[in-house]
Amino acid sequence: MSVEAARRFLFARHFLAPARSLAGLEGVLDVFGRFGSIQFDPVSVAGHNHDLVLHARVGGYEPAWCDLLYERREIFEATNKALSFVPTREFPWFRHVMGRKGPRFHNAALSDNAAVAERVLERIRAEGPLSSADFEREAGATKDWFGVPENAVRSVLEAYTVTGVVGLARRVGNRRYYDLVERLLPADVLAHEVSEREQILHKLLSRYRAHGLLGAGGAGGTFARIANPDVRKALHRELVDQGALVSVEVEGVRGKRFVLREELALLEEPPKPRPSVAFIAPFDSLLWDTALLMRLFDFEYVWEGFFPETKRRWGYYVLPIVFGDRFVGRIEPRIENDAGVVQVLNLWWEDGFSPRGAAAFVGAMQDALREYLRFADADRLEWAPHLTKEKRLFGTRS
DSSP states (O other): OOHHHHHHHHHHHHHSSGGGGSOHHHHHHHHHHHHSOEEOOSOOSSSOHHHHHHHTTSTTOOHHHHHHHHHTTSEEEEEESEEEEEEGGGGGGGSSOOTTTOHHHHHHHHHHTHHHHHHHHHHHHHHOOBOGGGSOOOOOSOBOTTSOBOOHHHHHHHHHHHTTSEEEEEEETTEEEEEEGGGTSOHHHHHOOOOHHHHHHHHHHHHHHHHSSEETTOSTTTTTTTOOHHHHHHHHHHHHHHTSEEEEOOTTOSSOEEEEGGGHHHHHSOOOOOSOEEEOOTTOGGGSOHHHHHHHHOOOOOOOTTSOGGGOSSOSSOEEEEETTEEEEEEEEEEETTTTEEEEEEEEEOTTOOTTTSTTHHHHHHHHHHHHHHHHTOSEEEEOGGGHHHHHHHOSBO
């Protein structure tokens, strides 16, 4: 297939699917159903990652919609590449996950801190949802990424989550409250047993659902926390043999790519893109394969949030801008909730792209900024002093 066809296919399956024409929660559930999971990140400089993912795909999206689905237990949190929201009906395939460091680490956290684990579970059983802050800090054998002993309470709560004993009942800010999983999820969902092998197959396929055109080896950490490489390779071959994944070749791209069987028709006749603008979340699944982004769109994507400020080419929390089926720039917004303001700290345009010279772009960008203001529950934009041209071009008020 040509580069243009691959580009159109990716944008069509990410942005032209039914979600934009479905109202409210129905659109959100459509995205979850197609992608399988959406990554959660506690940082909310420009909006939470999962909210930005949905804002780019669901017309009129409001963050309260996802909160409501979470409260109604229609979605839950699980590790799927990273911490993600997953439809509750898929819980049986996420009953046991790898967690941050794999099942051996988390099982050891429970056995090495057995007395703490027992006390924590007894209190949750008796009192209901609790956070680590509701317990006295306790020393234990478990160590963090840097070799420093972790709070044993925090370690066992995370381990219980990985092993499916407790789940996230709610969040208050970035504080997590845990409860017994049988009090959080429907009995029929909990009763549905799925073999570990089927769980791994499902999670492997979920990564292809989320992206749309991955290679067998994924990209970066795409297939992290599923299974060892030899197991993944064997199960990938099984998905291909079953016809769940269909291999395709993209002009100028090394190796085979794989498409979901049900998306073959879209691949063969991708529709023309709409002249609309969307801002893309830093951990959006569309951005997973940075080498493919470069080949298909000539767009270099690097997440610079963990870089020292002096090493950043763009900024801390920067959102790629798409227009039609092109990446045309980057925007660095910051939501100031108390002031009801969105600050635009910077804008960068891709080489060769002129906002004034692109037909329909200015109006589409104005629409996107108005939608973003509504999403942020803000009244106005405040532009950085050096963005006077952009301020005149795109406006300042909702």
